[in-house]
Amino acid sequence: SQTIHQWPATLVQPVGSPLSLECTVEGTSNPNLYWYRQAAGRGLQLLFYSVGIGQISSEVPQNLSASRPQDRQFILSSKKLLLSDSGFYLCAWNGQGGYEQYFGPGTRLTVT
Amino acid sequence: EDQVTQSPEALRLQEGESSSLNCSYTVSGLRGLFWYRQDPGKGPEFLFTLYSAGEEKEKERLKATLTKKESFLHITAPKPEDSATYLCAGRQGHSGYALNFGKGTSLLVTP
Numbered sequence: 001s002q003t004i005h006q007w008p009a010t011l012v013q014p015v016g017s018p019l020s021l022e023c024t025v026e027g028t029s030n031p032n033l034y035w036y037r038q039a040a041g042r043g044l045q046l047l048f049y050s051v052g053i054g055q056i057s058s059e060v061p062q063n064l065s066a067s068r069p070q071d072r073q074f075i076l077s078s079k080k081l082l083l084s085d086s087g088f089y090l091c092a093w094n095g096q097g098g099y100e101q102y103f104g105p106g107t108r109l110t111v112t
Numbered sequence: 113e114d115q116v117t118q119s120p121e122a123l124r125l126q127e128g129e130s131s132s133l134n135c136s137y138t139v140s141g142l143r144g145l146f147w148y149r150q151d152p153g154k155g156p157e158f159l160f161t162l163y164s165a166g167e168e169k170e171k172e173r174l175k176a177t178l179t180k181k182e183s184f185l186h187i188t189a190p191k192p193e194d195s196a197t198y199l200c201a202g203r204q205g206h207s208g209y210a211l212n213f214g215k216g217t218s219l220l221v222t223p
Contacts, residue, residue: 034210042199044213090155103155
């Protein structure tokens with residue numbers, strides 16, 4: 001069966017510090033991968049998606065970036081965090097032929 | 113502009129009191145309507161996918177239905193463990209088939 005992991009689970013970082021969040025999927029190959037952010041009082045916002053290794057598409061202009069160095073690994077990064085980057089970051093995947101997306105446990109990021 | 117709107121924002125029910133949650137959408141190129149359940153501090157858990165008007169799906173006390181412009185999540189005789197935020201999403205025909213989410217309905221079922 002497929003599982004999706006995210007780490008860390010929680011993170012507190014000062015403004016201006018770098019960020020690296022990791023997402024790994026097991027039990028599937030060549031998945032579509034997605035990064036969403038969920039801020040308080042707002043819905044899930046799509047940040048990035050990837051349909052293959054090295055293929056990244058950005059949906060929202062911001063100081064975040066994403067990379068997909070391996071088939072089942074998706075990384076979200078920032079060189080300098082802003083207060084507005086605080087939120088709950090969720091990684092999701094779906095299969096090439098499937099429509100449902102399955103979410104990881106999320107990373108709670110607080111920028112102070 | 114693609115939009116998914118859920119109502120009400122919050123709903124409080126007594127155990128056994130049935131009700132419905134609403135999801136209206138204006139998503140161009142809709143490729144499915146999805147329902148998720150999210151518990152506090154956790155990632156959304158997939159519940160249902162609906163593809164065409166008139167389609168219905170059931171799981172325990174939950175039933176999802178779809179019309180041309182909206183979807184309903186019916187909760188029959190809810191229990192306290194049904195308390196959660198229920199999210200509705202439309203799948204786009206672009207952006208890698210990402211989901212466009214509503215803000216959710218926070219459901220509280222009291223004993």
